[in-house]
Amino acid sequence: MNSKNTQRKTSVGRKTKVWFFISGAVVCLLLLVSANKLIKYTSTDEFCMVCHIHPHAEQAWMLSTHHNNSSGTIVHCTQCHMPPEGEGYVFAKAKHGLKDAYGYFFKDSASIDWEKKKLLENAKKFVYEKSCLDCHENLYPVTLSVNGGNAHLQYETSNDPINCINCHLNVGHYDKEAALHAQDTAFGITVTSTEPPYESAAVVTEFKDFTETLPGTGVSFDMIALPGGTFNMGSPEDEPFREPDEGPVRKVTLSPFWMAKVEVTWNEYLAFFRATGSQGRTEGKTVSTQKTDAISGATPPWGAPDQGWGKGSRPAITMSWHAANVYCRWLSQVTGKKYRLPTEAEWEYACRGGTETPYFFGGNPKKFSSEGFLRKLIGPDTSVIASYAVYNVNSSSKTEEPSFVKENPFGLKNMSGNVAEFCLDYYSADFYSVDSIRVNPRGPARGQEHVVRGGSFKSDAKDIRSAARDFTKTKAWLVTDPQMPKSIWWYSDVIDVGFRVVCEPDPGLIGK
DSSP states (O other): OOOHHHHHHHHHHHHHHHHHHHHHHHHHHHHEEEEEEEETTSSHHHHHHHHHHOOOHHHHHHHHHTTTTTTOOOOOOHHHOOTTSSHHHHHHHHHHHHHHHHHHSSGGGGGGGHHHHHHHHHHHHTHHHHHHHHHHHOSOOOTTHHHHHHHHHHHHHHOOOOTTTTHHSSSSOTTSOOOOBOOOOOTTTTTOOHHHHBBSOOOOOOSSSSEEEESSSSSSSEEEOOEEEEEEEEETTTTOOOOOGSOEEEOOOEEOOESSSSSSSSHHHHHHHHOOOOOTOOOOOOOOOTTTTOOOOOOOOOOOOTTTTTTTTBBSEEEEEEHHHHHHHHHHHHSEEEEOOOHHHHHHHHTTTTTTTTTTTHHHHHHHHSSHHHHHHHHOOTTGGGOBBBBBBSSSTOOOOGGOOOOOOTSSOSBBSSSEEEEEEETTTTHHOOOOOBBBBOOOOOSEEEEEOOOOOTTTTGGSSOEEEEEEOTEEEEEEEESSSSSBBBSSSSOOOOOOOEOOGGGGTTOO
């Protein structure tokens, strides 16, 4: 009797386990099918557009070559903005989905800086290299141009990482104002100014502020007389966000000099280009001139160097350090004065305007900076800094005209922010600690890159401090230049660096 009961219980137990197993398998199968359908549904273009409230995102996509092309092929949202399936697709989808949902429900779309999100450094976070290569397997199709072949060869052989969107940033979302990889042979030729041309350069008879005039043009700009003096160059060790190359602090003495009130504008730079530009010349070729002192200027740029933001009184950008230096030589020649790029010491002295605080306008970098969880949560303090600097919080991700900000104590504008500025000196990370020259220092005798100062419209507040240092990155700034050899006049991959000029007074003018 007991044996039969035991067999009966065992049989029931087995049947129960089987039914539990079958039920579990069915439930798992249903969950998998449902999850798969859910993933597919939430991966459709229509679903993406429900959550993504970027203005004109769908229209820009439909006008792009990823939708509007001769083959009729449509590249869908997730084919660019997700990795290929099986390579972290689900994880990436969950990560981006949660972030998008948070933005959709808790952020005001009108307050989002969409222009900033289109910048290359931000776009790299949402476009997957593996997905580009998953579709574009053949990097050397028969229709590829010579410049395209050179660029793809560099992509495959470069020791430094290069992303597809370094060159193809706007193939997914059409942007009519985006720089095109084609030579602009009409650049700078059209003159829109209605001002009568000046007959001669300004005559300066004493050391005070003056307005320079460019002969044969309607272009002028203000030069501010800066008294000589001694100041503390560099940042103290307790300054927030201080970098090692900013010290040690040292006392430096400078002779009087003039500095341009604002960064060199497009009006000024185009006057130089029209006078010296080598139309039709290719990079690397020598241009013969009738005069031994003639200056051969830049070749036409590739694309729109002003990024479609406008020229006029906005700061000139995307020219190389070499081009800026040649501009100073030309300016000296046409005005009869001694123009050049500022030394690093002159630049910091001019920026500080007699102050020794992190900024010439005062304030704590920790409160101004957008970095850190707390600042991202409650936002940085902009009550003072926004009046004096064009930086990542108030710039709309582009340059601004000089009227956007107030002057520093010396009467100069945009020393902090707007565009970073070339200096005459070669860059050295330890130069402050090894240099013994304390009167009119000129930086190292040799080097590979040059000092860049001031930060830009892209910069966080910590990087526009008076002592903050940076340097040119020539190789990285020429990644997408399709020419062989690379241009010596124009950078293809930096849009936030410009320059301003200084002028050396004749010794006889000092004291007048």
